Each structure stands twice: as C-alpha cells, then as structure tokens.
C-alpha cells in the first residue's frame with residue numbers, strides 16, 4: 001500500500017456479535033468504510049446490525065459491506081482482505097462462551113486460537129503486514145486462577161477453561177507476529193463488558209431477561225449456577241472505543257481495559273431485582289440456596305448445578321491505569337447504570353414480545 005494512504009477502511013470479524021455491532025456503529029460515525037465477516041447460518045444472524053444495514057449511509061453510500069467467511073476458512077479470510085485492502089482489522093470473532101468451550105473444546109481452539117494465526121497469516125499473504133493495524137480481542141479470562149488482585153498487564157496468566165487456553169495462544173501469537181514481522185498488532189485484555197445486546201446465555205443478560213419476565217408474570221423463577229463469582233463488569237459501548245484508541249497510538253502494545261470495580265453475580269441479581277422494586281433475601285447453602293422476595297417469601301432464584309463450571313474463575317478485577325495514562329481511556333457507565341440500561345431494554349423487549 002502506498003505511503004500517505006489516508007483511506008480509513010476497517011474489517012471487523014465477529015461484526016454480528018455484541019462488540020462487533022457497537023464497533024461498527026462507532027467506526028461508521030468516525031467516517032470509516034466498514035466491512036464485516038459474517039457466517040452463513042440457517043436463520044438470520046444479523047439482528048444486532050440490521051439497523052445499520054437499513055441506514056442510508058450504509059445502503060446508498062455503501063459505507064458498510066458484509067462478506068461471507070469463517071475463522072476456520074483461510075481462503076475466505078485471504079479473499080476478503082485482498083479485495084478490500086483494510087487499513088485496520090478488528091479480530092473479534094470467537095466461540096466466546098466459557099461454559100460452552102468445555103463442550104466444544106476442539107472447535108473453540110480452531111476458532112479462538114488457530115483462527116487468529118490464520119488471519120495474521122492472511123494479512124501477510126496479502127502483503128499488508130507493514131501497513132495494516134490489527135486489534136485482537138484478548139480477555140481477562142487469561143488470568144483465571146487469580147495470582148494477583150487487581151490484575152494488570154504484568155499479572156501472570158493461569159487459564160481455567162478451553163476458551164481461556166485458546167485465547168492464551170492467540171495472545172502470544174499476536175505478540176510473536178508483532179516482534180517477528182514488525183506488525184502493528186495489539187491485544188486488548190478486556191474485562192467483562194455487557195449491554196442490552198449481550199448474548200442471552202451470559203449471566204448478566206440471563207438475569208435481566210429473566211427478571212423482566214418474572215416482573216411481567218411470564219416466568220416464575222431464575223435458575224443460576226455460582227452466585228459468588230466476581231466480575232469487573234463495564235459497558236460494551238465504552239470498551240469498543242478503547243479498541244479503536246489502541247490502534248491510533250504510534251506504537252502497538254497490549255492494554256487492560258476494565259472499570260476497577262468488582263461485583264458478585266449475587267450482587268448483580270440483587271441490584272437488578274431492586275430495579276423492579278423487589279428485595280431478595282437468601283436462605284440455605286450451596287445448591288440448596290434460594291433467593292426469596294423479602295416481603296412475600298415467593299421463591300425467585302434457585303441454584304441449578306448444571307450451570308456450575310468444571311473449573312471456575314473466582315474473581316476478576318482489572319487495573320486499566322496503562323490505558324488511562326497512555327490514551328486517556330476511562331469507563332463512563334457505572335455498575336448501577338449498566339444494570340438499569342439492561343433492565344430497561346429487557347422490560348421493553350418482553351412487554352412488546354413476551355416470547356422473546
């Protein structure tokens with residue numbers, strides 16, 4: 001690519017996911033041409049970006065374009081990269097569910113580990129390794145069995161799931177390609193981030209959907225696994241900005257992105273129930289624990305052992321000082337505001353469509 005190229009062309013893998021959809025919005029707003037890789041599916045998997053597709057900017061001016069491809073298929077990656085000559089690539093595609101990774105461990109490695117080296121090699125095959133800026137979706141799951149709290153870029157890793165093991169390979173292959181081929185490649189070590197667009201089987205969204213249904217009389221009880229796991233939960237909208245900021249620096253590097261606060265699953269449940277005016281009191285222990293309405297004694301939460309993981313990550317709490325000092329990133333949405341945003345959205349969704 002010629003030096004002085006001032007095109008702004010982004011390729012997003014995983015554009016149909018939670019982060020991909022917010023990132024596409026963010027980059028379109030900044031004037032980028034946005035390309036996304038989508039998988040063929042038997043039903044629509046583009047719900048999160050449908051509103052963008054319908055935007056005249058995307059349709060008439062062709063600012064957003066979707067291409068079929070898959071992280072398990074090198075030729076599709078090479079074809080897309082060669083055709084669009086991106087200036088920035090955001091590699092967000094992944095089998096992203098930790099519990100599911102215990103069921104489909106080999107596939108998770110194919111996509112989340114080998115997929116990363118496939119796209120890095122595709123960049124080299126297309127001769128773009130000196131010009132393209134590459135973001136990789138790394139994760140706080142790398143810390144796993146916690147060696148240090150809070151966790152920084154220097155905290156040792158101890159992955160606790162096939163998902164985290166696959167992402168550990170990706171973390172290092174990104175660094176290796178940066179050092180071996182002088183590529184502008186960054187790992188964003190992002191802690192959990194949520195939103196109304198969060199997948200329905202992650203714990204926060206499962207909780208807000210279920211509470212909205214319980215509130216509207218559409219469901220009786222919320223069933224969960226480990227209530228005592230602690231996570232550093234931020235809002236996805238804040239986190240996609242950090243991805244972009246990493247690629248605007250003069251040097252590639254790896255950064256923790258986190259709020260610096262941690263809350264248990266139990267606390268998330270309590271705050272979300274409070275939002276619809278119910279106080280939870282907890283009774284019993286272990287798998288026999290229940291959460292009851294403090295006024296009516298109605299059982300609202302039960303433990304189901306099937307949601308426990310073979311190996312758990314007990315506590316995540318990130319220190320994002322490096323990102324704050326380097327490029328001024330800080331979260332704007334508090335824990336309570338995050339719960340409110342998700343509750344408002346699910347209450348609206350369930351009242352309009354009880355079968356959602």
Ligand code: NDP
Nearest residue numbers: 014016017018019070071092093094096137139190192193
């Ligand atoms: P989602 O699960 O919402 O989205 C994952 C995306 O990857 C979807 O677009 C999905 O497509 C796509 N995908 C899955 N498998 C393949 C494949 N084989 N080939 C091509 N595309 C594929 O994840 P998030 O948006 O929450 O997360 C984005 C990335 O960030 C992931 O890599 C995740 O592991 C990582 N991450 C997420 C964090 C979070 O808290 N959200 C924290 C740290 C890291 P489809 O829609 O067709 O399923």
Ligand code: GDR
Nearest residue numbers: 096098139140141191192201202203204224225226229307
């Ligand atoms: P996580 O997110 O594993 O941190 O990975 P998830 O919301 O799935 O779990 C968080 C914690 O909640 C506990 N939990 C339950 N989890 C689910 N999904 N369902 C339940 O019923 C339930 N009950 C309790 C879990 O045991 C866990 O401790 C997310 C993903 O987005 C990854 O892709 C990303 O890398 C990390 O966040 C950072």
